[in-house]
Each structure stands twice: as C-alpha cells, then as structure tokens.
Amino acid sequence: MFIKNAIPTFAKALWLTLHLSFFGIIFSILLGFLIAIVQYYKIRFLNTLTQSYIELSRNTPLLIQLFFLYYGLPQIGLKLDSYTCALIGVTFLGGSYMAESFRAGLESVGKIQIESGRSLGLSERQLVFFIILPQSLMVSLPYIGANVIFLLKETSVVSAIALVDVLFVAKDLIGNYYKTSETLFLLVLCYLIVLLPLSILFLLLERHYKRYLG
Template identity: 50%
Template sequence: MNWDVIVSYLPLYKDGLLITLYTGWFGILISIVLGLVTALIVHFKVPVLKTIAKIYIEILRNTPLLIQLFFIYYGIPKLFGIVTDELTCGIVGLGLLGGAYMAETFRSGIEAVDTIQMESALSLGMTRRQAMFHIILPQAVTYSVPAFVANLIFLLKETSVFSCISILELMFTAKDRIAVSSTTVESLFLVVVFYLIVLLPVSIIGSVVERRLRYASFGN
C-alpha cells in the first residue's frame, strides 16, 4: 500500500465523489416522485394505467441497470433519434430503476395501513384524496422507512455501473487509475473508503429515523 499514491489520488476521487452524489441524488429524487405516483396508480387500480404501471415495475426490477443504461444511451437514439448526454442518461436510468423499487416500497407501506383508517376518514367527510394525503400516507411512511433506506443505499451503489457509459464517477476513476498506473490496491481501497463516506451516514440516519418513527407509532 503506497500512501503517497493514495494522497495524490484524493483530488481525482473527490471529483468522482461529487459526480456520484450529483447523479445519485438526482436519480433518487426522480425515483421517489415516480415511485409514489406509480404506487398510487396501482393502489387505486386506475384503469389502463395500473396495467402499464405493473409492466413497468416488473420490467425494470427484473433487468440489470447496465442493460437499461445501454438501451437509453445507445438504443433510444437509434430507435427514436433522441440523443442524451452521459449524465442525463445516468440520472434517468437510475430514476427509472429506482421508481420501480420505490413504487413497491410505497405500495406495501400504504397497504400496511388498516383499511378502517380510510373508512373512518371518509365517514368524517373527508374526500378520498384528503384522506390519502393527510391520514394514510403519513402512516405509510413509518412502515416504508426500512425499505426506503435500503433502496437509497442500493441506488447509490448502483451508480458504480455508470462507468460503462463513461461517467467520471468513483468506479470510473478507479478503473482509469488502475489502467494508467497499475495501482490496483490503492485505487480500490479509495473506492471503498469514498463509498463508505457516502453510504454509512445514510445507513445511520435511516436507522435513527426508523427507531424514532417506530416509537412514535406506539405513542412513546
């Protein structure tokens, strides 16, 4: 282990970290919005859209992100003439994949809330939409937190696939340093360290939030 090499690589990995965070968090924001909308469509059994939503979930969850990125980056321009840059492709690909996972997370959380909650809200004069956003969803969040945090960690790790379309994130930086300087140990060591810097806080904060919400649900 050459520590001088590691120190000299730090600026490169810092730049890779910033790109990882940029693509990762924008992709996650898209996935949250898309997942919530999809979950509501499936939950309320919206005609036609429910079938489309289920097909979307099954296809995206059962195909690798690598294949999805290749399709978006290489396939869509040939089929439809829509050309995207690498960062846009990565963000959209991650958002679509995450949306499928988030949809199932939110759907399971919504369905975990007792149906009497909706019935009680409707009997008090609330509309179904008001009941969903003011009564059901806040409770569903508490059930969804563990799976939601797991999805966040999973999606942030999936950014390592972005190197296949030449996005200069952490894994691309490591591969580049290994190819140029043959510093395999140092390069992979730095990848592990920088991913831990990103993912450990997410895991710890998620655990704290989960415990607080769990206790709150019992009135403690």
C-alpha cells in the same frame, strides 16, 4: 504519496456520483409514489401500464438499460449525453423499487381506519394526509432507505457509458499506475463515506418515526 495525489481525482468523481445519485433518487421517489397511488386506487388503464413498467424495470439490469439509452437510442436519431442517460437509467430502475415500497405501505393501512375516517366526515384528501400517509410511511421507510442505498451502489455501473464516476477513476488509476491496493482502498473509502452515514440516518429516522406514531 500516491493516495495523497489521487484524493482530489476521487473527490471530483465522488461529487459527480453524489450529484447523479441525489437527483436519480429524488426522481425515483416521485415516480414511485405516483405509481403506488395509481396502483392503490386501481386506476384501470394506468394500473396495467404501471405494472408492465415495474416488471420491465425490475427484470432488466441497469447496465442493459444504460446501453439501450446510450448506444441504442442514437440508432433512431435520439442522442443523449452520458449524464442524462445515467439519470434516466437510475430513475427508471429506482422508480419501480420505490413504487413497491410505497405500495406496501399504503396497503398496510387497515380498511377499518379509512372507513372510520370517512364516517367522521373526512374528505379523501384529509384521509390521505392524516390517516393513510403517516401510517404507510412508517412501513415504507425501511424499504425506501434500503432502496436509496441500493441505487447509490448501482450507480457504479455508469462508468460503462464513459461517465467519470469513482469506479471509472479507480479503473483508470489502476490501468495507469498499477496501484491496485491503494486505489481500491480509496474506492471503498468513498462508498463508506457516503453509505455509512445514510444507513445510520435511515435507522434513526425509522426509530424516531415509530416513537412519534407510537
């Protein structure tokens, strides 16, 4: 009976988690790709700036970043709601991981292939879209998939800034009803419902992409 009654509450919290994760991951991919392009083409000033960002992002926990956004920024007059702080935090953390994934893919493309493309008269845009990106994506895809799953799991810490995600609901139900086993079962089930299909999807995409390019 408890599990049946708790399912709607978990479903609502799971929707918020998915909403946050979806936009956080999309923004992370866009940010990471732009940073990888800057580093690949070694744009002098921006390259130093992006490398500093990556080091800061990867070497500070998401929880600390969220505390800074939610509790620190109001001290200088900038107050953001919980969802906005969580979205910025996930994007800030995810962008650095995605950047490294894209960079690894871009650097895997052989210089000979690029020079061959130039000798055939391809423009820089054509080189990017027809030679560099298709091959780099095959290398980056497994890392991107791992990062997506990592970011989804990392969203569990947003409950620390009073955002009602699945972990927040789980802690609330345990505190109110002392149904620890049942609540943890629903919590694990929520993450399995989301993460298992994603893992399978990225595995299938990777196999398809290798077969397509191979």
